[in-house]
Structure formats: C-alpha cells, structure tokens
Amino acid sequence: xxxxxxxxxxxxxxxxxxxxxxxxxxxxxxxxxxxxxxxxxxxxxxxxxxxxxxxxxxxxxxxxxxxxxxxxxxxxxxxxxxxxxxxxxxxxxxxxxxxxxxxxxxxxxxxxxxxxxxxxxxxxxxxxxxxxxxxxxxxxxxxxxxxxxxxxxxxx
Numbered sequence: 001x002x003x004x005x006x007x008x009x010x011x012x013x014x015x016x017x018x019x020x021x022x023x024x025x026x027x028x029x030x031x032x033x034x035x036x037x038x039x040x041x042x043x044x045x046x047x048x049x050x051x052x053x054x055x056x057x058x059x060x061x062x063x064x065x066x067x068x069x070x071x072x073x074x075x076x077x078x079x080x081x082x083x084x085x086x087x088x089x090x091x092x093x094x095x096x097x098x099x100x101x102x103x104x105x106x107x108x109x110x111x112x113x114x115x116x117x118x119x120x121x122x123x124x125x126x127x128x129x130x131x132x133x134x135x136x137x138x139x140x141x142x143x144x145x146x147x148x149x150x151x152x153x154x155x156x
Contacts, residue, residue: 015063082110
C-alpha cells in the first residue's frame with residue numbers, strides 16, 4: 001500500500017525520513033539525522049514543493065519504501081514537469097512490488113497535479129532501478145541515437 005505523506009503526520013514523516021536516511025547510508029552518501037530530514041520534509045510539504053509517497057507493509061503498516069517527487073512549471077509547455085528525485089525500497093523488501101507501486105502512484109499524482117512530463121535519473125550500474133523505470137514506461141534519452149548524458153553537481 002502506498003500513501004501520500006502529509007506535512008502534519010509525524011509518524012509518516014518519521015518513517016519517510018528514516019527511509020531517506022537509510023538510502024543515503026546504504027550508498028555511503030552524507031545524510032542528516034532522520035529528525036532533521038523529517039523537519040525538512042514537513043517544511044517542503046507544507047510549502048507544496050514536494051510530494052512524498054510512503055510504501056507500507058500491509059500487515060504492520062511499517063514503512064518499506066519512499067519516493068520524493070518535485071513538481072514545477074515547465075519551460076516547454078503550460079503544464080508541469082515531475083522530477084522523481086528519490087525512490088528507495090529497503091533491501092530486504094525489494095522484489096515484492098513496492099518500487100512498482102511507488103512509481104505508479106508517483107505518475108498518477110504527477111498527472112493529477114498537471115504534469116505532462118516526468119524525469120528520473122539513476123546510476124549506470126543500478127540495473128534493478130533501470131528495469132523498474134523502463135517497465136513503468138520511462139525511456140532512456142541518451143545512448144540510443146542521442147548523446148551520453150553526464151550529471152554534474154557542485155556545492156555552493
């Protein structure tokens with residue numbers, strides 16, 4: 001089951017924040033403590049900057065996966081575009097359909113909020129994520145007839 005996290009739901013915020021923390025920890029990326037992440041998510045949700053989806057284990061309601069999506073006006077059309085910034089399922093829960101449920105719900109929410117385009121980025125070696133995104137209808141925009149894209153980032 002996937003639910004949309006509300007800014008005033010402490011329990012859901014805490015679960016989503018813990019999963020985001022686990023995500024960065026699993027991939028050896030820096031991460032603030034879950035309490036700080038929960039406060040930041042509440043702020044971003046309250047200001048309507050993100051949509052946070054939480055996959056829950058049906059029997060216990062425990063959070064097993066999270067997706068964070070940003071919706072913003074498009075330069076190329078009068079609609080919005082959706083950027084699926086984060087999608088994570090706990091390692092022991094992978095292969096059980098939670099990722100598929102999260103991405104399906106993210107696409108539904110994006111369409112409902114006026115998006116006509118969605119973007120997601122993953123690493124070259126994450127074959128599981130690539131298969132999930134392709135199964136959900138995403139297509140590679142580089143490589144097959146287009147240039148190889150490289151992502152760059154910089155701290156400011």
